[in-house]
Every structure is written in structure tokens, then in C-alpha cells.
Amino acid sequence: RRIDDSLATADWTIRDKFMASGKGRTALPGQAMDLDVVSDGEGVPDDEVTHVPAAAKRKGEAGASPTKRAASDCGEGITVAMLKSLFAEQTADLKASYRGEMKDAIRACEDRLVKTVENAKEDLTSRITRGQQDISKLQASHEALEARLAKMEQHKPSGGSGLSEERGPAVVFGGWRTDTKKTLILSDLNAVLKDVQMDQQLDSAPWVPAVRHSISILEFRQRQSENLDGVRRRMLAVIAAVNGARVQSENTQEGKFIWATISRPRSERGPGYHCGKVRKLLYQLDIGVAEAECAYSTGSLWLKDRLVASVEKVANNMGVKKGKLDHSWIDTALIAELSGRKQVDIDEAWDGIAQS
16 A cells, blocks of 8 residues: 555656656647657666657657647656656655654564563462472471371370281280289289290380270380391290290189280281181180181181181071171181080180180
């Protein structure tokens, strides 16, 4: 559009100059209008000027009409230099206009870009700051949690059964009545350990999981000069000594002795709890404990290669007795058959053990 406007302006400028020179007369009806373009000789090469021979010019003037001869005598024509100058001015004006508009557009684009970058920078800085604050809070929470765990590990459990806590190798002692005071249990156990002269085999003092309970726990640690087998040998020595002493006290269950056994890991304390109860029955009645085989993961016990109790395996028959755990059972009739004992005695002993 700018080019069209410039050409239109140039056209009107040429017309104005042409009319001012006297050449721009309107032809009369029936006449042709002549436009003589001649060079003023300044800055125009010779090859751009059309030379008309004098004879031809005179002949043309002689044969021309009076109107044409009058027109040829009036004023100067439009030269090529004038056209070039005019177009050069128009081109310079257009360039200046485009240059100004381009500078304004570039400046506006730069301003928008700078503003966008600044906004993005502020947003990123804000996000980084919030992230650092969140990380600091997370680190503080983690440190607080570690401190709590360390504090908990320094203390023995003071309530509940305490048997669900993970610990190292340990021996469990039992035989006391349910809800016996902790002080009475520890007094009886320390006296037994002193009598059987097992003091040198111990690494720590026994403890009771609650203020009132029926068992006590004695933990063992690997010494500098021994391996894990050495720890196990010391544990078995303590168990054999306590079980062999067959000690009773006024705090133990009626007719029961203080007994000892290895504390099983937590993975074996589910169904394994039932298996331990059956082993306790066999030991209490002196029924072939050496011939018993236990699978603590399923709570199963075999006596003389016959399955006599389990939690996860199917019961032998409908006459089995139930244990304390769900789905646990014991075949007291088969145990009586394999051991030669009376079933009524086995049933009575099992009822007491199952409820303890």
C-alpha cells in the first residue's frame, strides 16, 4: 500500500511539473497531443537522449498544424534526471519510515522478552526457595524420627508381651503362673541360674516383658572370641542346666517346673507358637522329646515320624483337640498311642498348657 501511495504521489508530482512547463495542454478535438521529452544536458548520458535531425525537425514543424507548432515553442520537457531525483526522494522517505517502524517494533519485542524473562526468573526463584524450605523441613523430620528410634532402642519394652520385637539370640524361661509379678519371676530365675552355676555363660541380666507376666527373657551376644555356633552352644548349655534342675517355687504353676527354650525369630512365632506348646507338653510328660521334629513355619510337629499337631496342615481326624491359635490342633489320642501314656492324662496336661 505504501508503494502504491508513493507511485500515486510521484504521478501527481510529474503532472504538476508538466502542467507548469506549459506542455500540459488539452488537445483539441481531432488533434493529437505532442509530449516532447528533451534532455537539459546535465547528468544525462548521450545514449539516453533521442536526437532528432534538424531537417526532419524542420520538416515536421513545417508540416505540423499551427497548434502543434505553438506547443513546441512553449517551455521545457520532463527529463530523466527529474524522474530519478523524484524516485530517490520517495525511496529515502520510505526507507526512513520503515526504519523507524522497525526500530519501534524491535524495541517493543525486546521489552516484552525482558519482561517475560524477568517473570520466569522470579517464578523459578520462588519455586527454588519453596523447595529448599520443604527439604529443610523433611530433613528436620527425618532427624527427629531417627532420634526417636534411637531413644526407643535404648529402652526395653515396659508393656505388652514384648515378644513381637526383633532382637538377637535369646532364651525364654517359663513355668510361672499367669500375671506373676516381675520381681518374683526375676528372683526365682536368678536363684536358679546361680544354683546351676551358669553365671559365666550369660551376657546380660534377664528381663520380663511386662510388670506382670509368666515368662522371662535372657539375651545373648556374640563374644569377641567366638562365632555364632559358640553363642548357640552357651544358650543350649543354659537351657539344659535349667531344664535338668526341674526347679519349682511358690510362684510356679501347680506341678510345673521352671523351663527354658530358645526364643524363635518373629517369622516363626505365629504357627511356631503352637509348635512350642506341643513341645512343652512332651517335655512336661517326658514323652520322647528327642524324637520330636518341629516345623515352626507351619506349626507342625512329628513324633516318631507321625504328624501329631499342626496349624496349617489338615487335621488327622475329627477327634483332635484345638489349640490356642486359630486352626491349630493336636492329636492327643495318637500321642497316647505312640508314647504308651493314658490319653486322659495327656488331655489334662494339654488343657493347662494351652490356656497358659
